[in-house]
Amino acid sequence: MNCKGQNQTGEKLKPTVITETVVHDTDDPAIWINPKDTSKSIIIGTDKDTDGGLYAFDLQGKIIRKVSGLKRPNNVDIEYGFILNGKSTDIAAVTERETNKVKLYSLPELKEIGEFSVFDGETERGPMGISMYKNPATKExxxxxxxxxxxxxxxxWQYKxxxxxxxVTGEVVRKFGxxxxxxxxxxxxxxxEMGYIYYSDxxxxxxxxxADPAKGNEELSVFGKGDFTSxxxxxxxxxxxxxxxxxxVSNQQNDTFNVYLRENPAKGRIAEIPVSTLESDGSEVTNxxxxPQFPKxxxxxMSNGRIFHLYDWRIIEKRIQSEIKASKQPK
Structure with a gap:
């Protein structure tokens, strides 16, 4: 479904595309960039339930592939260029909460290529969030x-x-946070690129x-305190x-996204973007x-309603710049 973006001050931004609905409850998206034709890139998203799934959508929001029967898949993330059986393989990693596992799939096929258990020996397990990191120097x-x-x-916990x-399997190399x-x-x-991990408490x-375990477990900063409704x-x-x-960062109960500077997030919120997305758990972006539909x-x-919203970045960027300009005006 295609929608027209609106950027007038005070109005909620409208998604450019709304995906087809999943069966139960969308939770988290990731974006796979097609190296041969970026216009054929794919949105990967989880459907969170005991009989959940992993979906692939095209940039028009159509479901083009699906993995069924996952036991409450929560979050998904992507990394490129893992060498599997001598071949460079792009990977989607998904947390499966009810089995205490991470499951791994090749892209774009969504073929299962491995799994590993997480938080072994802990009384509290139930994996939810996941993000992938590729060390630019070592390629690990x-x-x-x-x-x-x-x-x-x-x-x-961080797994190599x-x-x-x-x-593909994983071995714990660090416990931190x-x-x-x-x-x-x-x-x-x-x-x-910058070498940082961020997570929402x-x-x-x-x-x-x-992000590099060799750099230690020192907390570098905490930002956003007091900026969120809940x-x-x-x-x-x-x-x-x-x-x-x-x-x-999703300000979930306010249906907005708070914006911080990548180079210095501790400087504080620079904008708050009102969106049509309802109570968003997970999000992803690419530059x-x-x-033509998404040139930048x-x-x-993710939005309530078993869907994902896709926004042309130009709409988001225009609102950010407008809010920054307004904040500099004398009051």
Whole structure:
């Protein structure tokens, strides 16, 4: 379904595309960029239920592929270029909460290529959030996994992916991350280029850590405290250059996205974007030109109604710039 974007001050932005509905409950999207033709890139999204699924949508919102029978899949993320059986393979990693596993699929086929259990030995497991990290120097690929509940220290575990018997598996290499204890931690995002992990402590703020385990477990910052109506949710990172851009974080109960500077998020919120998306849990964004409909990239957000919303980035960018300009006007 195609819709017209609107950017007048005060109005909610309208999605450019709304996907077809899933069966139960959309939760989290990811974006796979087609290297041969970016206009044929794919949105990957989870359908969260005991009989849940993993969906692939084209950029017109049509369902083009589906994996069924997953046991409450929560979040999904993508990384490129894992060497499997001697071949470069793009991977979608999905948390399966009721089995305490991460399941792995090749892209764009969504063929299962491995799995591994998470939080082994813990009394509180229930994996929810996941984000992938590829070390730019070593090319090693990791999965950073969060859970429904956990301790005040070491809430997140980081797994290094490797090949074993022709399949992808993961081995824990780090346990890190502070937790306020207020609600839960679900959304995790990694900025490969800048080398940072961000995660939403739902009624507290956004934590920042180094993504490379070799750099240690020191907390670098917490931002967004006091900026949210209730839950701090989905995190998306839009680069405008190698070291600048925007971090968008879902202000779930306000149906807005708070925007922070990628180069210095601790400086504070620079804009709040009102969207038509309802109570968004998860989101993702890319700055890649995906064709005439999304020439500066697409912002994808989960919405109530068993759907995902796709926004032409130009609509988002125009509103951000408008809010920044308005904030500089004398009052």
């Amino acid at each position: 690929i990791f999965a950073v996994v969060g859970r429904k509940s956990g301790p005040k220290e070491g809430y997140l 992916l490797s090949e074993k018997n022709g399949a 502070k937790y306020s204890g207020l609600k839960e931690i679900e959304s995790i995002a990694v900025d490969d 739902e009624q507290f703020g956004v934590h920042q850590y180094y 839950d701090v949710e989905g995190i998306s990172i839009y680069p405008t250059s190698k070291k600048a851009g925007y971090i968008l 890649v030109n995906l064709g 990239g697409v912002f994808v957000a």
